[in-house]
Amino acid sequence: MASTADDLRNSLVDEILRDVRLTADVERVMRTVPREAFLPGIRLEEAYADQAVSIKENPVGGPLPLSCASVPSVVGIMLSQLQAQPGDNILEIGAGTGYNAALLAELTDEHGHVTTIDIDSDVALHARTMLDRAGYQRVHVMERDGLLGAPENAPYDRMLAAVGLWDVPAAWWEQLREGGRLVVPLRWRGQTRSVALTRHGDTLVSEGMELCGFVPIIGQDSEKTTPLNADGTIRVIHDEDQAVDAAALGDSLSNTTAVEVMSEQRIGGAESFDGVWLRATATDDRVCRLQVTPDATARELISRPAVPVRSPVLIDGDSLAYLIVRREGTDDQRPHRLGAAAYGPHAEKLAQDLIAHIEAWGGARTVVPHLTITPASTDVAAGPGHVITKLESRLTLTY
Structure with a gap:
């Protein structure tokens, strides 16, 4: 007897939980939202494999797709880092298939608000179409350069980047409220970590990081x-x-x-x-x-x-x-x-x-560094540690 979508969805989450710790709310929504609804034309077994699925290839022939559905285990890790709550106002950068935004809509419930943006018109249209079909009309989809954010719906309680970033854009700082959380796949010295950061004035302070890999955002070429x-x-x-x-x-x-x-x-x-x-x-x-x-x-x-x-x-x-x-x-x-x-x-x-x-x-294999990020345009002291200076921000790493 063939497995149903519900069977495969639950099996995938069970598989993820064997290797990854998810919050109870994230586990719940990953067992609820039908990933296959955002991947039309894909076999159920592929929709519920723990792997990325390309939805638009790179038009210039690069090695990475322009947009894809992220690996489900990574989605779960990042949503657990985000700690979204009912009623939260959330911005997602990188709309992808719309699946991630649907998960966020479930986490924030009908009292919250989710905005998802993408620079590519085809990707934004795909996300809008799939979200509508799956019953998530309340998600706000915008065609927008992710580096600019979406100030019209700010300030945000949570911001989540579903694309790889080399730098934290200056435009994002004022869109994240004081005490708000940003989860971003941040790249430095050739490797990428999904970093959970909380805003304290002009400083973003890390609260954990996980290994990941993401399609890079368009517009950062450093x-x-x-x-x-x-x-x-x-x-x-x-x-x-x-x-x-x-x-x-x-x-x-x-x-x-x-x-x-x-x-x-x-x-x-x-x-x-x-x-x-x-x-x-x-x-x-x-x-x-x-x-x-x-x-x-x-x-x-x-x-x-x-x-x-x-x-x-x-x-x-x-x-x-x-x-x-x-x-x-x-x-x-x-x-x-x-x-x-x-x-x-x-x-x-x-x-x-x-x-x-x-x-x-x-000597300490599981220990990760403490990361703080300050805007390059301010005179905020970086503090002790190793400083990596980027165009729009300064990263300070300490063990």
């Missing part, structure tokens, strides 16, 4: 991609304030042998080690993202990174060091050891620097 070889199979993704000498690094990759140094830190097969990257960003401005294609690893152009499409790398002039994982020893619980592979004249020093980040993470 993250750069630099190829290190002629065919672009080895690339570095870096922030605009980080200097990357592609020619010198490419020469080091071609003409020097990798130096490999292993740490004392071991991991199990399914154990996350993304915290190494996060830990490094809190003290080191040399952290970038290394991206290596399967062709480059197959041709052994570079020693295999821990995760070829996204591994942390330290870059210093003509040298680089990145994270590697090797199976070593007989420890069945944690059979893999973390280490560093490095190239260039300063390979040994950079490898040891990365090992120091690995060891620091290993």
Whole structure:
């Protein structure tokens, strides 16, 4: 007998709960709102798989879609971070399919108000159409540049970005009320975290962060991609304030042998080690993202990174060091050891620097940094910690 939509919906939420903690209200609405209603033409089994579904491809042929239905487990994590309450006034940036806005409408009930905006007219129309069909006419859908927000319905008790941000737009500050909460997939030094932030005057203060990945918002172009070889199979993704000498690094990759140094830190097969990257960003401005294609690893152009499409790398002039994982020893619980592979004249020093980040993470694997964000246009003191300056804001990270 074929499973019904209700069966599949409940099975998906059960699956998510095995790995992720959701608030009771978020669990309830995820068991209530029919995701398939926002994904016409998709088989039920696909609608209730824990994976993203593209709804509009990138018209310029980029590697990421222009818009998609987010991974349900990530949706649940971010809604739990948001802590929406009945009666709240909420702004969502990135309308997507409209599914997320429907979940928000359920969380805020008939006394609340949800506005969802999208820069793309087709996406906004899709969201409006699906929300109407599913009975969520009270959601306000607007075609709007997300970087501008929606001041006409402000101030908001909660703001949720369903697109990746490199910076917190200046226009958002006055739209979030004092004590209000912003949940945003924020990118710095090549990695993205869903950060829950509460506004205290001219400071946003973090109350937790989770690993995630999102389609980037249109209009923020301060993250750069630099190829290190002629065919672009080895690339570095870096922030605009980080200097990357592609020619010198490419020469080091071609003409020097990798130096490999292993740490004392071991991991199990399914154990996350993304915290190494996060830990490094809190003290080191040399952290970038290394991206290596399967062709480059197959041709052994570079020693295999821990995760070829996204591994942390330290870059210093003509040298680089990145994270590697090797199976070593007989420890069945944690059979893999973390280490560093490095190239260039300063390979040994950079490898040891990365090992120091690995060891620091290993001493407190689940601890995340405290993040505060202040507008770049104000004289608010950043406070103690490591400061990363962006165009419209300053990030301060402390452990």
